[in-house]
Protein backbone atom coordinates (compact mmCIF):
# COMPACT_ATOMS: atom_id res chain seq x y z
CA UNK A 1 0.00 0.00 0.00
CA UNK A 2 1.17 3.55 -0.78
CA UNK A 3 -0.71 5.16 2.11
CA UNK A 4 0.97 4.88 5.49
CA UNK A 5 -1.84 5.34 8.02
CA UNK A 6 -1.67 6.43 11.64
CA UNK A 7 -1.38 2.96 13.25
CA UNK A 8 -3.87 3.75 16.00
CA UNK A 9 -7.47 4.76 16.58
CA UNK A 10 -8.36 7.76 18.72
CA UNK A 11 -10.35 7.14 21.90
CA UNK A 12 -10.00 10.42 23.74
CA UNK A 13 -9.85 13.87 22.14
CA UNK A 14 -8.89 17.41 23.10
CA UNK A 15 -10.69 20.25 21.31
CA UNK A 16 -8.52 22.82 19.55
CA UNK A 17 -9.61 26.44 20.06
CA UNK A 18 -9.67 28.16 16.68
CA UNK A 19 -8.55 31.79 16.45
CA UNK A 20 -8.65 34.47 13.76
CA UNK A 21 -5.65 36.23 12.28
CA UNK A 22 -6.68 39.52 14.00
CA UNK A 23 -6.82 37.77 17.36
CA UNK A 24 -3.43 36.16 16.83
CA UNK A 25 -1.82 39.46 15.84
CA UNK A 26 -3.07 40.95 19.11
CA UNK A 27 -2.08 37.92 21.22
CA UNK A 28 1.43 37.87 19.76
CA UNK A 29 1.85 41.61 20.33
CA UNK A 30 0.73 41.15 23.96
CA UNK A 31 3.25 38.28 24.28
CA UNK A 32 6.09 40.62 23.31
CA UNK A 33 6.41 38.59 20.08
CA UNK A 34 7.84 35.70 22.10
CA UNK A 35 6.03 32.42 21.37
CA UNK A 36 7.02 31.00 24.77
CA UNK A 37 4.81 33.71 26.34
CA UNK A 38 1.65 32.53 24.57
CA UNK A 39 -1.08 30.54 26.31
CA UNK A 40 -1.16 27.06 24.80
CA UNK A 41 -4.94 27.51 24.35
CA UNK A 42 -4.20 30.25 21.83
CA UNK A 43 -2.09 27.89 19.68
CA UNK A 44 -3.80 25.84 16.94
CA UNK A 45 -0.94 23.43 16.12
CA UNK A 46 1.80 23.32 18.75
CA UNK A 47 5.16 22.27 17.30
CA UNK A 48 7.27 23.91 20.02
CA UNK A 49 8.65 20.56 21.18
CA UNK A 50 8.31 16.79 20.90
CA UNK A 51 9.25 16.52 24.59
CA UNK A 52 6.60 15.43 27.08
CA UNK A 53 3.88 16.05 24.50
CA UNK A 54 3.17 12.47 23.35
CA UNK A 55 -0.28 10.90 23.47
CA UNK A 56 -0.15 7.77 25.62
CA UNK A 57 -1.71 4.46 24.55
CA UNK A 58 -4.56 2.63 26.26
CA UNK A 59 -1.94 0.11 27.46
CA UNK A 60 0.03 2.91 29.13
CA UNK A 61 -3.03 4.45 30.78
CA UNK A 62 -4.13 1.09 32.12
CA UNK A 63 -0.58 0.27 33.30
CA UNK A 64 -0.71 3.48 35.37
CA UNK A 65 -3.46 1.94 37.49
CA UNK A 66 -0.95 -0.77 38.47
CA UNK A 67 1.34 1.92 39.89
CA UNK A 68 2.58 0.95 43.35
CA UNK A 69 3.40 4.05 45.35
CA UNK A 70 5.48 2.42 48.10
CA UNK A 71 8.40 4.58 49.16
CA UNK A 72 10.88 1.70 48.95
CA UNK A 73 10.94 -1.54 47.00
CA UNK A 74 7.98 -0.77 44.73
CA UNK A 75 7.12 -3.53 42.22
CA UNK A 76 6.57 -0.69 39.69
CA UNK A 77 10.30 -0.03 39.89
CA UNK A 78 10.99 -3.68 39.09
CA UNK A 79 8.72 -3.55 36.04
CA UNK A 80 10.39 -0.30 34.92
CA UNK A 81 13.89 -1.70 35.42
CA UNK A 82 13.02 -4.87 33.56
CA UNK A 83 11.59 -2.93 30.59
CA UNK A 84 14.69 -0.72 30.40
CA UNK A 85 17.08 -3.67 30.68
CA UNK A 86 15.19 -5.60 28.01
CA UNK A 87 16.50 -2.97 25.55
CA UNK A 88 19.51 -1.49 27.34
CA UNK A 89 21.06 -4.20 29.48
CA UNK A 90 22.98 -2.02 31.95
CA UNK A 91 23.76 -3.20 35.45
CA UNK A 92 22.30 -0.16 37.25
CA UNK A 93 19.12 1.75 36.30
CA UNK A 94 18.43 4.93 38.25
CA UNK A 95 15.12 6.76 37.64
CA UNK A 96 15.07 10.58 37.51
CA UNK A 97 12.31 13.12 36.95
CA UNK A 98 13.58 13.98 33.46
CA UNK A 99 16.67 13.86 31.25
CA UNK A 100 18.50 16.88 32.62
CA UNK A 101 18.36 15.46 36.17
CA UNK A 102 20.17 12.34 34.94
CA UNK A 103 22.74 14.60 33.22
CA UNK A 104 23.24 16.68 36.35
CA UNK A 105 23.87 13.59 38.48
CA UNK A 106 26.19 11.97 35.92
CA UNK A 107 28.40 15.04 35.53
CA UNK A 108 28.40 15.74 39.25
CA UNK A 109 29.77 12.22 39.76
CA UNK A 110 32.06 11.98 36.72
CA UNK A 111 33.27 15.44 35.66
CA UNK A 112 35.66 17.67 37.57
CA UNK A 113 36.78 21.23 36.80
CA UNK A 114 39.48 20.19 34.40
CA UNK A 115 37.34 17.71 32.46
CA UNK A 116 36.63 17.67 28.73
CA UNK A 117 33.41 16.01 27.53
CA UNK A 118 33.32 15.26 23.79
CA UNK A 119 29.93 14.70 22.12
CA UNK A 120 28.63 14.82 18.55
CA UNK A 121 26.61 17.90 19.60
CA UNK A 122 25.66 18.62 23.20
CA UNK A 123 22.01 19.46 23.68
CA UNK A 124 21.71 22.77 25.56
CA UNK A 125 20.86 21.22 28.97
CA UNK A 126 23.71 18.71 28.56
CA UNK A 127 26.17 21.49 27.76
CA UNK A 128 24.87 23.55 30.69
CA UNK A 129 25.26 20.60 33.08
CA UNK A 130 28.83 19.96 31.88
CA UNK A 131 29.71 23.63 32.22
CA UNK A 132 28.12 23.99 35.64
CA UNK A 133 30.77 21.53 36.91
CA UNK A 134 33.44 23.84 35.47
CA UNK A 135 34.15 21.27 32.74
CA UNK A 136 34.32 21.92 29.00
CA UNK A 137 31.79 20.58 26.47
CA UNK A 138 33.35 19.84 23.06
CA UNK A 139 31.19 19.30 19.94
CA UNK A 140 32.78 17.02 17.33
CA UNK A 141 30.01 16.29 14.81
CA UNK A 142 31.15 15.41 11.25
CA UNK A 143 31.43 18.34 8.80
CA UNK A 144 28.31 17.17 6.88
CA UNK A 145 26.32 17.66 10.08
CA UNK A 146 27.04 21.39 10.08
CA UNK A 147 25.82 22.03 6.52
CA UNK A 148 21.99 22.21 6.26
CA UNK A 149 21.93 21.50 2.50
CA UNK A 150 24.31 18.54 2.43
CA UNK A 151 22.59 15.15 1.94
CA UNK A 152 24.17 12.43 4.06
CA UNK A 153 22.60 9.33 5.65
CA UNK A 154 24.18 9.82 9.10
CA UNK A 155 24.75 13.51 9.73
CA UNK A 156 24.74 12.86 13.49
CA UNK A 157 28.02 10.89 13.37
CA UNK A 158 30.92 12.02 15.52
CA UNK A 159 34.12 12.92 13.67
CA UNK A 160 36.28 9.91 14.58
CA UNK A 161 39.56 11.56 13.52
CA UNK A 162 38.95 14.53 15.77
CA UNK A 163 37.82 12.26 18.60
CA UNK A 164 40.98 10.13 18.19
CA UNK A 165 43.12 13.27 18.23
CA UNK A 166 41.41 14.63 21.35
CA UNK A 167 41.82 11.29 23.17
CA UNK A 168 45.43 10.99 22.01
CA UNK A 169 46.27 14.38 23.52
CA UNK A 170 43.92 14.58 26.48
CA UNK A 171 42.56 11.15 27.48
CA UNK A 172 43.48 11.82 31.12
CA UNK A 173 41.08 14.81 31.12
CA UNK A 174 38.17 12.89 29.52
CA UNK A 175 36.04 11.04 32.13
CA UNK A 176 33.58 9.90 29.44
CA UNK A 177 32.62 10.42 25.80
CA UNK A 178 28.97 11.08 24.90
CA UNK A 179 26.95 10.51 21.75
CA UNK A 180 23.52 12.07 21.27
CA UNK A 181 21.04 9.77 19.46
CA UNK A 182 19.56 11.28 17.34
CA UNK A 183 21.53 14.50 17.23
CA UNK A 184 18.82 17.01 18.20
CA UNK A 185 20.84 20.24 17.94
CA UNK A 186 22.11 19.13 14.52
CA UNK A 187 18.65 18.58 13.05
CA UNK A 188 17.46 15.26 14.56
CA UNK A 189 20.06 13.42 12.49
CA UNK A 190 20.98 9.78 13.25
CA UNK A 191 24.30 8.18 14.19
CA UNK A 192 25.25 4.99 12.30
CA UNK A 193 26.02 1.67 13.98
CA UNK A 194 29.48 1.76 12.40
CA UNK A 195 30.13 5.15 14.03
CA UNK A 196 28.94 3.87 17.44
CA UNK A 197 31.17 0.78 17.08
CA UNK A 198 34.24 2.76 16.07
CA UNK A 199 33.72 5.41 18.73
CA UNK A 200 33.51 2.62 21.31
CA UNK A 201 36.75 1.03 19.99
CA UNK A 202 38.53 4.40 20.32
CA UNK A 203 37.19 4.85 23.85
CA UNK A 204 38.34 1.32 24.76
CA UNK A 205 41.86 2.04 23.49
CA UNK A 206 42.06 4.91 25.98
CA UNK A 207 40.06 3.22 28.73
CA UNK A 208 37.36 5.92 28.63
CA UNK A 209 33.66 4.94 28.97
CA UNK A 210 31.15 5.79 26.23
CA UNK A 211 27.70 7.10 27.24
CA UNK A 212 24.66 7.73 25.04
CA UNK A 213 22.28 10.67 25.45
CA UNK A 214 19.59 8.34 24.17
CA UNK A 215 16.34 10.40 24.13
CA UNK A 216 15.46 9.37 20.57
CA UNK A 217 17.09 5.91 20.45
CA UNK A 218 14.16 4.21 18.68
CA UNK A 219 14.08 6.78 15.86
CA UNK A 220 17.86 6.36 15.53
CA UNK A 221 17.46 2.55 15.32
CA UNK A 222 14.82 2.92 12.59
CA UNK A 223 17.19 5.07 10.50
CA UNK A 224 19.92 2.44 10.93
CA UNK A 225 17.55 -0.20 9.61
CA UNK A 226 16.52 1.97 6.64
CA UNK A 227 19.93 3.32 5.69
CA UNK A 228 22.79 1.13 6.88
CA UNK A 229 23.95 -2.04 5.10
CA UNK A 230 23.22 -5.25 6.94
CA UNK A 231 20.32 -4.07 9.12
CA UNK A 232 17.30 -4.24 6.77
CA UNK A 233 16.22 -7.67 8.00
CA UNK A 234 16.78 -7.08 11.72
CA UNK A 235 14.04 -6.18 14.20
CA UNK A 236 14.15 -2.76 15.88
CA UNK A 237 14.69 -4.48 19.21
CA UNK A 238 17.75 -6.33 17.91
CA UNK A 239 19.17 -3.10 16.49
CA UNK A 240 18.53 -1.23 19.75
CA UNK A 241 20.27 -3.97 21.75
CA UNK A 242 23.23 -3.89 19.39
CA UNK A 243 23.43 -0.08 19.70
CA UNK A 244 23.57 -0.26 23.48
CA UNK A 245 26.11 -3.12 23.43
CA UNK A 246 28.55 -0.37 22.39
CA UNK A 247 27.85 1.81 25.44
CA UNK A 248 28.91 1.81 29.09
CA UNK A 249 25.99 3.93 30.18
CA UNK A 250 23.23 6.31 29.13
CA UNK A 251 21.13 9.27 30.12
CA UNK A 252 17.53 9.33 28.99
CA UNK A 253 14.66 11.77 28.75
CA UNK A 254 11.64 9.46 28.77
CA UNK A 255 9.64 12.46 27.49
CA UNK A 256 10.74 11.54 23.98
CA UNK A 257 11.09 7.87 22.95
CA UNK A 258 9.55 6.37 26.09
CA UNK A 259 6.28 8.01 24.96
CA UNK A 260 5.44 9.59 28.33
CA UNK A 261 4.85 13.11 29.61
CA UNK A 262 7.51 13.10 32.33
CA UNK A 263 10.46 10.92 33.37
CA UNK A 264 14.03 9.89 32.67
CA UNK A 265 16.86 7.74 33.91
CA UNK A 266 20.59 7.24 34.23
CA UNK A 267 21.84 3.70 33.52
CA UNK A 268 25.38 2.41 33.71
CA UNK A 269 27.61 -0.58 34.40
CA UNK A 270 30.18 1.00 36.73
CA UNK A 271 29.31 0.11 40.34
CA UNK A 272 31.32 2.93 41.96
CA UNK A 273 29.74 5.66 39.85
CA UNK A 274 26.31 4.07 40.34
CA UNK A 275 26.71 4.18 44.12
CA UNK A 276 27.78 7.82 44.04
CA UNK A 277 24.92 8.64 41.66
CA UNK A 278 22.39 7.05 44.04
CA UNK A 279 23.81 9.11 46.89
CA UNK A 280 23.23 12.31 44.89
CA UNK A 281 19.82 11.00 43.76
CA UNK A 282 18.63 10.66 47.35
CA UNK A 283 19.58 14.28 48.03
CA UNK A 284 17.83 15.81 45.04
CA UNK A 285 15.40 13.38 43.38
CA UNK A 286 14.32 10.67 45.81
CA UNK A 287 14.86 7.08 46.91
CA UNK A 288 16.51 4.88 44.22
CA UNK A 289 13.36 2.85 43.53
CA UNK A 290 11.38 5.91 42.40
CA UNK A 291 13.87 8.71 41.70
CA UNK A 292 11.88 11.80 40.86
CA UNK A 293 8.81 9.88 39.76
CA UNK A 294 5.58 8.31 41.00
CA UNK A 295 5.16 4.54 40.70
CA UNK A 296 2.52 5.12 38.03
CA UNK A 297 5.01 7.11 35.95
CA UNK A 298 7.42 4.15 36.05
CA UNK A 299 4.61 1.88 34.79
CA UNK A 300 3.83 4.27 31.91
CA UNK A 301 7.50 4.28 30.89
CA UNK A 302 7.69 0.47 30.94
CA UNK A 303 4.63 0.21 28.69
CA UNK A 304 5.91 3.08 26.50
CA UNK A 305 9.21 1.30 25.84
CA UNK A 306 7.32 -1.75 24.61
CA UNK A 307 5.21 0.48 22.29
CA UNK A 308 7.95 2.64 20.82
CA UNK A 309 9.85 -0.24 19.19
CA UNK A 310 6.78 -1.42 17.24
CA UNK A 311 7.68 -1.41 13.55
CA UNK A 312 4.33 0.11 12.48
CA UNK A 313 4.70 2.92 14.97
CA UNK A 314 8.20 3.87 13.83
CA UNK A 315 7.31 3.56 10.14
CA UNK A 316 4.43 6.01 10.68
CA UNK A 317 6.50 8.27 12.92
CA UNK A 318 9.39 8.73 10.51
CA UNK A 319 7.02 8.94 7.50
CA UNK A 320 4.96 11.71 9.09
CA UNK A 321 8.01 13.90 9.74
CA UNK A 322 9.32 13.16 6.23
CA UNK A 323 5.87 14.00 4.74
CA UNK A 324 6.09 17.55 6.13
CA UNK A 325 9.74 17.97 5.14
CA UNK A 326 9.26 16.71 1.57
CA UNK A 327 6.24 18.99 1.04
CA UNK A 328 8.30 22.01 2.10
CA UNK A 329 11.20 20.98 -0.16
CA UNK A 330 8.77 20.64 -3.07
CA UNK A 331 7.46 24.19 -2.58
CA UNK A 332 11.03 25.50 -2.44
CA UNK A 333 11.22 26.20 1.29
CA UNK A 334 14.81 25.48 2.41
CA UNK A 335 15.08 22.95 5.26
CA UNK A 336 17.84 20.95 6.93
CA UNK A 337 18.29 17.93 4.65
CA UNK A 338 17.68 15.03 4.88
CA UNK A 339 14.58 15.29 7.09
CA UNK A 340 15.39 14.20 10.67
CA UNK A 341 13.39 11.97 12.99
CA UNK A 342 11.42 14.22 15.30
CA UNK A 343 11.32 17.60 13.60
CA UNK A 344 11.63 19.63 10.43
CA UNK A 345 14.08 22.52 10.66
CA UNK A 346 13.41 25.43 8.28
CA UNK A 347 16.54 27.33 7.23
CA UNK A 348 15.35 30.90 7.89
CA UNK A 349 18.68 32.42 6.80
CA UNK A 350 18.21 30.96 3.31
CA UNK A 351 14.48 31.66 3.21
CA UNK A 352 14.71 35.32 4.36
CA UNK A 353 18.08 36.49 3.00
CA UNK A 354 16.91 40.12 3.29
CA UNK A 355 16.72 39.85 7.12
CA UNK A 356 20.21 40.15 8.67
CA UNK A 357 21.09 37.53 11.35
CA UNK A 358 20.97 40.08 14.18
CA UNK A 359 17.47 41.10 13.13
CA UNK A 360 16.59 37.45 13.85
CA UNK A 361 15.19 35.85 10.65
CA UNK A 362 14.19 32.73 12.65
CA UNK A 363 12.12 34.86 15.04
CA UNK A 364 10.56 36.70 12.08
CA UNK A 365 9.55 33.41 10.46
CA UNK A 366 8.28 31.86 13.72
CA UNK A 367 6.15 34.96 14.40
CA UNK A 368 4.77 34.91 10.83
CA UNK A 369 3.76 31.22 11.12
CA UNK A 370 1.85 31.99 14.29
CA UNK A 371 0.08 35.03 12.85
CA UNK A 372 -0.80 33.24 9.61
CA UNK A 373 -2.07 29.98 11.08
CA UNK A 374 -1.63 29.71 14.84
CA UNK A 375 1.39 27.40 14.45
CA UNK A 376 3.99 27.54 17.20
CA UNK A 377 7.55 26.55 16.28
CA UNK A 378 10.82 27.40 17.97
CA UNK A 379 13.64 29.70 16.83
CA UNK A 380 17.05 28.01 17.03
CA UNK A 381 19.43 30.74 15.94
CA UNK A 382 20.77 34.09 17.07
CA UNK A 383 17.99 34.69 19.59
CA UNK A 384 18.92 31.43 21.33
CA UNK A 385 22.71 31.53 20.87
CA UNK A 386 23.62 35.12 19.92
CA UNK A 387 24.41 36.58 23.36
CA UNK A 388 28.01 35.75 24.34
CA UNK A 389 29.45 35.26 27.84
CA UNK A 390 31.31 38.62 27.53
CA UNK A 391 28.03 40.43 26.80
CA UNK A 392 28.67 40.95 23.08
CA UNK A 393 26.32 39.68 20.41
CA UNK A 394 27.43 37.34 17.57
CA UNK A 395 25.30 35.73 14.86
CA UNK A 396 24.72 31.99 15.41
CA UNK A 397 26.03 29.41 12.89
CA UNK A 398 22.52 28.73 11.61
CA UNK A 399 19.17 30.53 11.76
CA UNK A 400 16.59 27.75 12.06
CA UNK A 401 12.95 27.37 12.98
CA UNK A 402 12.28 23.92 14.42
CA UNK A 403 8.86 22.38 13.85
CA UNK A 404 8.94 19.46 16.30
CA UNK A 405 6.27 16.81 15.89
CA UNK A 406 4.64 15.53 19.10
CA UNK A 407 4.27 11.74 19.02
CA UNK A 408 0.83 10.34 18.00
CA UNK A 409 -0.87 13.72 18.60
CA UNK A 410 -1.59 15.20 15.17
CA UNK A 411 -3.08 13.51 12.11
CA UNK A 412 -2.19 13.95 8.46
CA UNK A 413 -4.83 16.68 7.99
CA UNK A 414 -3.20 18.71 10.77
CA UNK A 415 0.09 18.41 8.90
CA UNK A 416 -1.64 19.36 5.60
CA UNK A 417 -2.89 22.50 7.34
CA UNK A 418 0.66 23.30 8.53
CA UNK A 419 1.90 22.89 4.94
CA UNK A 420 -0.80 25.26 3.65
CA UNK A 421 0.07 27.91 6.25
CA UNK A 422 3.77 27.71 5.38
CA UNK A 423 2.89 28.02 1.68
CA UNK A 424 1.00 31.25 2.42
CA UNK A 425 3.88 32.68 4.42
CA UNK A 426 6.36 31.60 1.74
CA UNK A 427 4.33 33.44 -0.93
CA UNK A 428 4.84 36.75 0.86
CA UNK A 429 8.18 36.08 2.51
CA UNK A 430 9.75 39.19 0.93
CA UNK A 431 7.41 41.36 3.05
CA UNK A 432 8.59 39.88 6.36
CA UNK A 433 10.86 42.10 8.39
CA UNK A 434 13.10 41.44 11.37
CA UNK A 435 12.86 42.18 15.08
CA UNK A 436 14.80 43.98 17.75
CA UNK A 437 15.02 42.79 21.35
CA UNK A 438 13.49 45.29 23.77
CA UNK A 439 14.00 43.37 27.00
CA UNK A 440 16.11 40.32 27.89
CA UNK A 441 17.24 38.40 30.97
CA UNK A 442 20.95 37.77 31.64
CA UNK A 443 20.85 34.09 30.54
CA UNK A 444 18.72 31.75 28.36
CA UNK A 445 17.07 34.83 26.89
CA UNK A 446 14.99 33.01 24.28
CA UNK A 447 12.51 31.86 26.95
CA UNK A 448 11.52 35.32 28.18
CA UNK A 449 12.96 38.07 25.93
CA UNK A 450 10.53 40.59 24.41
CA UNK A 451 10.72 41.85 20.85
CA UNK A 452 9.48 44.70 18.67
CA UNK A 453 9.07 44.41 14.89
CA UNK A 454 11.40 46.59 12.80
Ligand code: F0G
Pocket residue numbers: 048049050051098099100101123125126180184213215252253254255263264
Ligand atom coordinates in the same frame (compact mmCIF):
# COMPACT_ATOMS: atom_id res chain seq x y z
N1 F0G B 1 19.13 15.58 25.53
C1 F0G B 1 18.50 15.86 24.37
C2 F0G B 1 19.12 15.42 23.08
C3 F0G B 1 17.27 16.54 24.37
O1 F0G B 1 16.66 16.81 23.23
C4 F0G B 1 16.71 16.94 25.62
C5 F0G B 1 15.46 17.70 25.67
C6 F0G B 1 17.40 16.61 26.80
C7 F0G B 1 18.60 15.92 26.71
C8 F0G B 1 16.90 17.00 28.17
O2 F0G B 1 15.82 16.23 28.53
O3 F0G B 1 13.95 17.90 28.77
O4 F0G B 1 13.82 15.63 29.83
O5 F0G B 1 15.36 17.33 30.73
N2 F0G B 1 14.94 18.25 24.67
C9 F0G B 1 13.68 18.99 24.60
C10 F0G B 1 13.51 19.58 23.22
C11 F0G B 1 13.47 19.98 25.68
O6 F0G B 1 12.55 20.36 23.03
O7 F0G B 1 14.29 19.27 22.31
P1 F0G B 1 14.67 16.82 29.51
